[in-house]
Amino acid sequence: MDCQEEKPIIYTMENKPIVTCAGDQGLFTSLYTSLAQQLPREPMEWRGTYGRAPKMIHLEANFVQFKEELLPKEGNKALLTFPFLHIYWTDCCDTEMYKSSVKEDMLRWQNTLRSHGSADWVIIIVETNDTKRKNKTNILPRSSIVDKIRSDFCNKQNDRCVVLSDPLKESSRSVESWNSLLLKLRTLLLMSFTKNLGRFEDDMRTLREKRTQPGWSFCEYFMVQEELAFVFEMLQQFEDALVQYDELDALFTQYVLNFGAGDTANWLGSFCAPVRNWSGLLLRRPIDMEKRDSIQRGEASLLDLRSYLFSRQCTLLIFLQRPWEVTQRALELLHNCVQELRLLEVSVVDGALDCWVFLSCLEVLHRIEGCCDQAQIAANCSHTVGLWAYATDKLKSLGELCGLVSEKVPTSEDLNRTVDLLAGLGDERPETANSLQSPYKKLKEALSSVEAFERHYLELSHAAMEMYQAIGRMRSARLVGKSLAEFYMRKGDPERAETFLQEALKSYVSEGWSLPLTHTRRQIAECQKLLGRTEDYLQTSALLAGDENLTTEERKHFFQEILSFAGKSGNPSHKVSLSMNVFAQLTRLQFHPATASVHSGGVLQVELMLRSLMPVSVHIQQLAASIHFEVDHGGTLGRSKGAQRHTNLGTIEFNLGNPSAGLPSSAAPRPVLELDEVQDRSPSDNSLNSTGVVCKNTHLLIRRHESNSPPEMPNCVSPPTVAMKEGAQMLKVQDVTLEPGNNSVIFTAPSGQPGSYMLRQLCATVGEVQFIQSHIYPSVGYEVYSQEPQLTVEPLSEPLLAGLPQMVKFTLLTGHYTVKKGDALQLSNSETMPILPSTSCTARISTPTAELVGESTLSIQSSEKVTSISLPPTPPYHTMEFQLEVLCIIPTGSERPANERLTNGEIRHRPRSYSHPDTPMTAIDQRMSIDCPWSIYSTLLTLTFYIPFKTKHSLLSAGNRKYIQVCVQNVSDVNFTLAEVKLTENQHASLELQSFNTKTHQLLCSKHSVFCLWEVRWKDDLPSCLQCVFSANFSPINQDTSAFKPFHYQFQLERVTTLYSVRAEILPPSGEQHCRCGLVCDLEVCITRLTELSEGEITEDSKTDTDGLKTTKLMYEVADSSSNWAVCGKSSGMVLMPTKANATHKVQIEVMPLFAGHLPFPKIKVLKYLPHTAAVATQPDPDSCVENDSLSLLDKTLDDQADTASIRSRGSVHSVGSGDQQQRGVAMPRLEPFSPGQVFNHSHTQQVLVLPTTEDHIMEVNAT
Amino acid sequence: MAVCIAAFAKENYPLYIRSVPTQNELKFHYTVHTSLDVVEEKISAVGKSLGDQRELYLGLLYPTEDYKVYGYVTNSKVKFVIVVDSSNTSLRDNEIRSMFRKLHNSFTDVMCNPFYNPGDPIQSKAFNGIVSGMMVQTG
Structure with a gap:
């Protein structure tokens, strides 16, 4: 382990910060294992330089034996070999030994360090109990050695001396001392990092600031900053390391851009050298030393630099577990490199860049595949698909370049080019030599033959398409598909091409993209032509011929294609x-x-x-x-x-x-509401059961309009034939x-x-x-x-007036019926409405559009019962119009003929007059029955006429003399002239009616009345009943006399004779000359019978004769309605009147005037008294009954009066009988008024002077 | 400056599309059409995260070797796309944003025109003028 220092620094991952060890090597060796293990166990917070965020960091160290050579010389910027901490180990506890050797050794060590300016050192003193015990005799207190060392070396920095106690024992003391040692070491290491890296970064920045100076080299600077990146990487601060590379990247990019803007830097010259090697990215090594060296030597090409930079970034990103950023950056890098080479005008062999991009894409993808599992890759297609598509693109252009995309074999020129390209790839790198699927092998194979190329190209294309589809980028997928289709077309395989084109076409159609649509459709047309799909081809041609995006020439071409097919005399x-x-x-x-x-x-x-x-x-x-x-x-x-x-x-x-513009739905109109009226009629009688409105196109209207639904296009992909x-x-x-x-x-x-x-x-x-x-x-x-013939008859002008000739319009819609010669309308004549013969009656025949076709004269023949109108020949569906003049005879009053039958056997409906609500005129409905040639049924029509007059009559009396007044009221809107007003009495020849009407012609304006008066004179006896006929001629004003039409009014007057005369006199109280207000006067009423008993009376009163003497009972009544008089005592009473002429009865009644002045006499009423019949004779006291109930009786009589009057006015003979019956039914005494002419009141409207009372003038004055 | 500017309706059919005359118009149509994939992807992604405070600018949709395609979507889902030449590196994101904003404003004016039927192709001279101002001035 202590011989590591000789190794070159290549494997950054295994690099650790170097810590040197001096002093007792044996001691260190014994402690090394636990030290190396324990140091990284606890993280430390490191606040980096330049305001970097604090991080927790696990420190590791590479402990090496101290040598002077390890210390950096002046100017050496290497950071990786920089010893960050120097440790001196000793377990000396013997003062003598310390003084003799250890101190000296330490001093030497210290001096060496000082001479190299290193202040990062620590002295570790190891204490063991064994050593203590062994040298008990000459032992100094332990602390004294430590103190000595401290005082000798650490005069200011006490912390530079650490004691480790019993390091090899498992005691709490040992653990404690270990911990404090480790903490100390970590702290010191971090301090050293901060200090040294800070210094380094300062230097680096200074160097960077000099970049504008001549002679500055990017490559040199690159090496310096990369050193920093290495250290961060060594400290596992990958983020910071990446930042260094990104800064370098940005700096370089900026230089290239500046170059593009004309600002050239000398050092950039080396990057502008022609590209000779395009072997692609190499991402399998952590550091590509080859490229690094070339950069260091300043010989790297742009692609080399970019490749190296990216490989480092890639490595760091993968450490950071951000593989998807790699793919994204890769795509950017590749695009960017292509642009930069273009910008720098670096000469590149055709296709070389395509090779480089292709290889690089695959290399990145392989690298990503190498560090992610399959599921992860599938889920992140969106990040890799760009690279796949780019690689596909590039392979395609390579294939085209090398003549691999055609039906033919590549030419020798193509082959030469291929060889050149392959040469630029160099040899395969040892890392991938054993891999069967390396990008290098793939490219080489793809370029080797047409078949291999196709296989590789299809594989890539499909991969890209599938990925696009998987992530829902359908448009992109279709674009790849289109590119694939172009490939197939080149290969002479239109069938496969068409599938892809149709797919693409669908999307352009649905989204309304006209230009791509046209382009794709042209390609489809080509396919279809090659495939011999005539119908489809013609359809597409038709679409293209109408496509405005094409030139007229092209459109004509496609149209000609249709015509030439159409012109072929093929199979008909x-x-x-x-x-x-x-x-x-x-x-x-x-x-x-x-x-x-x-x-x-x-x-x-x-x-x-x-x-x-x-x-x-x-x-x-x-x-x-x-x-x-x-x-x-x-x-x-x-x-x-x-x-x-x-x-x-x-x-x-x-x-x-x-x-052609292909605007989809939003521009297309919404369907219009189509509504239909629906009527449900009963099948039996055609009556309406229900009616309603139905929307016929609900399926179109109510359909959901999705916002993203593909719009309806008039030209669908391939219109359904x-x-x-x-x-x-x-x-x-x-x-x-x-x-x-x-x-x-x-x-x-x-x-x-x-x-x-x-x-x-x-x-x-x-x-x-x-x-x-x-x-x-x-x-x-x-x-x-098809229409049935229709005949309508309507008045030419409203309203039709009865009594005057009126024009009526006949309209015949012939419908499907053809009116032949000889066809005639048969009108049944009616007495009340004759059809007036007219000389010229023309029929107008017109078409349904109201164009006049012809006119012809109608011949009208009238027999006794039928009027026949022969019609001119008329074609179907024409309208024939003609007018006839008719006259509605005004019914004369009460005449009521028996029902009669019409010629056609129908019962004649009497024209019944009735009052119309809209008009004051009385209306008469006249029915017409017309037999038409097209139907076996008669057409029944009704015309409504209006009587223009209202006539009233009244009988006036003066004593015995009688007058008849007739009032004619014009209720129409027309002004008339009335002439030859006449009144005749038919039954009594002796009767003479003397007219008081002087004018022969009289104007009768609309809404005005004319009164006519006659005096009735008789010789022997006045008949009790008069049958009168009022007649006059009338015509609308300003028409000649021939237009006069008669008007008759028949009426009957009954009980005309005056039976009684009533004379009243008011006598002032005795001693008074005049009546006075407040004084009771006598009212003397004298009732005189003027005639013998008349016939009518006998029938009425004969039964009442009980004592042989013929009398009639009369009832009189004095009533003052205007409160002028107060009737004192009895106001009414019964009078038995002998039925002799001139029999007189006098009644005296006391009345009192209430006011002064000329007061009209109180009203005296005389009424017939009809006693109750025998059936009710058991009633105890009829008189008292009358007396008591006089008021109620009076009321009753008033009712009766109205009743009987109404009966009488109708002229009904039965009315009396009915009155009898009524009387019997009521079984009560009854009062009946006389007819208007039967009682003559002499003192009617007479007045009497009443003086005010002389005394007692009371005047009330109210002052306010 | 842009080489192609396009506006699409909510249903993705083009309301307006104009490219520099020197280059193949069809290619731009294809490019812009394909960019709708990303536009839709971004819209749906945005819709998921923040409902109301939506950023209209969609940013770089995708780069190609030659062009950069930027997107923008109005609240009524009308989309604008600006295609910029890749070699044109002087354009910053902010400038693209302001171009979109100008475009949007002009589009709003078009919509305010009572004679314009929403959904019809844009033929407004004013809009055309704004677009011309953003396009590359060639010769």
Whole structure:
């Protein structure tokens, strides 16, 4: 062990800091083993120089015998051989011996050290009990020897002298002293390190600062700093060691960069020498002495320096267990070296660098494989894959360089080049000579033959691809695959190439990369052409012909490829189907007419807008669109249904995006909501069960839109070729030329059968080639409908007025029916609404688009029961319109004829008048029944007329004289002239009606009324019932007299005769001239019967005659509604009236005026009293009943009055009877008012003067 | 200065790609496309560690012999890639960062344009100008 000093310092790992031992060698030898073992056992904290972070460090030492040669001479910078500590061993305990020899020896030792400037020493004194005992006699106290040595040598540094007690014994004392010794040694060692390394680093920095001076050599400096790195490595401070190398690396890099910037350093010249050796990195040795020497000699090339530097970094990184940093740094290094050689313009043989990179990549990979297990490597593919790919790349370019990538054998030139390259590799290094798989062997073998090259290249490529795939770098994997495909193409193996190309193509398509896409597709086209896959080739050619990334020339070339195939008169049954999208795009589809709905047989045109993507104009033999036909069960509703379906009226835009730009989904439009109305009708009666809205394309809308999903592309990798379905119906156009860009093609759509026609596929035929679009989306279709003829009759102007001739419009939609000559409409005549014959009635015939086709005169023939209108011939699906004038006769009041039957046997529905809520006019519905030639059923139609007038009549009396007033109110919006107002009474000839109406013509404005008055005069007797007819002629204002139409109003007046006259008088109290306020006056009511008993009365009252004398019971009542009078005492009472003429009955009632002034008389009512019938005669006191219940009775009579009045106004004869029945049913005495003309009140509206009371004027004055 | 600048949509299709005209455009397309592998790798790696305080700059994606490819991803996952010639060693990381920031700002302006449809190829002159300023000025 003490002869180690002779060895050269190569194996850094085995280097330890040198510690010299002087003094008693035998003593040291005995202690060496335990010392060497125990020293590294405890770590020490070391605070390094230059602010390095403190570290725990296990110290080891290489103990060597002290020799003067070991001490560094002046200027020697070597650190590895530097003795960091000097120990002097002694076990002397004898003062004599110490004085005689030991002290002297120590002094010599000290002087030597001092002369070399070393202050790192320690003296160890070993004490054993044996020695003590042996020399008991002349022994000094132990401490005295130590003290002596201390005083002799360590005058200031007491710690430089250590005592070790009983080192070979197992005692606590021994252990303790060992520990303190070791601690001391460690401390001193560290102190020495700090001091010496600090000094060294200072020197080193100084040297570095001189780098700008001429004559400075990088190589020299390199050696110096590496020395420091070695020491750190020796101390196992790999991190610090690595830092040294990294600094060197950076320094060198900076120099190269500066060189590139024009700042040259002299020393750099040696690195610019042409590269002669490219044997690659060598990482199997800890230190490549060969290269180190060449650096030391200043003869290293750039690659040598880089290789050496990297090998050291690699070693340290592996010590640090950071293998993945090695691979990363390796890749950087390789790239960097290539760049640096380029920058320094170092001349390199072609391919030499490729060799160097290739070998280096494999060497690094081998080195990593050597220090990691398989699982670790697999898990860290991402770190190594770069090197694999780089190696693959380089091997490929080497292969290309040496003519190994072709179907042919390499030429002699290639072979020469190969030989040159191999020569630069030199001999294989001894380390790898035995390894079968060394990078050196691999390269040599790969370059030896085409087959070997292929094997190695494929192996590498697949390895790289697999790794890329494993770590999910699919794009990179595909790029390697593409490169592999290029290799296969060169080797004439398109089949294998295509697989890789297709794979790559898929990724470019899915991500929308147009340029690589085009490039790859061209390569595929080449493959497919070589493989003879015609259909695929043509498809790809079509894609390329429409590819905007290519030049026009190229596009034309590919298009020509299609044409030349299409032109081949090959097997006619074999047609090639290609996808339409790549050839031309359907951009718009337009229907004419825009409703996309025609009647069967109608003309429908479909205009397609096709954008041709081809570079030149294309002649197409046939362009066809297949149609899916579905029979429409909707029946006649075709038109409306068709309109609902196509909301975008006739024009459908297709958004396909731009295929060549290849913009994926986000640019592509989202599908539009397609909604349809759904109605569920009951199958039996067609009534609506439910209705709703259904989205037809939910599958497209609700689909999850993944953000990373491959976008839909119009041009997929290889568009699926679809066979054209030969439908029964097709839209076809022959011989179309499509120019580049937009083209419009017009089809005439078949419209034979009614139903829905959906456009499904589109196919363009060019010779043997068919371009097919498998489906047109969004789905497009049109409707062909069949319609039943429809006849409608509607007023020309609203409202229709009864009594005046009105124009009615007949509209006939012929539908599928053709109106032939001789076809006629048969209208059943109705009495209440005659059809007025008109001289010229023309029918207008127009097309569905409201274009006038023709006009012709209608011939209308009327027989007694039927009006026949013969129609002009009209084609189907046309509209025929004509107008007829009709007159609705206004029903005259209460007339009610019996039901009658129409000519066609139907019961005539009486035109029932009713009041319409929207208008004040009374409406009449007139039904028409029309027989049409196309149907066995009659068409029933209703017209509503409105009566423009409201007529009221009233009977006025003056004593016995009678007047009739008729009020005609115009409720329409039209102004009328009223003429020849007449009132006639039919039944009584003796009756004379004298008119007070002076004007012959009278204006009757809208919403105004006209009153007419007649006096009734009679000769013998006034009949109790008058049947009157009011008639007048009317016409809308400003029309000539011929336009006058009659208006009749029939009414009946009953009980016209005045039966009683009532005369009232108010007598002032006796002694007073006038009535006075507050004083009771007498009201004298005188009721006089004017006529004999009339017939009506007899029937009513005969039963009441109990005493033979014919009387009628009357009830009178005084009531003052305006509170002018207070009725004192009885206000009502019963009067028995003899049924003789001029019988008079007087009643006196006390009333009191409440106010002064001219007061109107209180109202006197006379009512008929109808006693209860015999059935209820048991009632105890009818009179008292009447008296007591007078109020309630009065109320009741009021009700009854209204009731009976309403009955009477209806002119019903039965009403009296019903009144009787009612009376019987009620079984109570009843009051009944007289008809308006039966009682005449003379004192009606008469007034009497009432004076205020003379006394007692009370005035209330309130002052506030 | 850059030799190629590209922007991709979230779905990885190119929004913008421009390279120096003197060099093979196709090669850049391939390079940039492949770089997406690393971009995605880095994005997913970043996503795992820190959620919100995300660094947009992805750094050097991968070096090749000739080029260095740097990446940047916006919060909306729009990616920018700058390709720099390997021999161009004067560019520091900070300069690349500032180039990306400028690019991002300009892209934001493009997005603010109401007439720009997000996802469409960028045709803005302003953006083009910014890119031109970063590209190598050749002849």
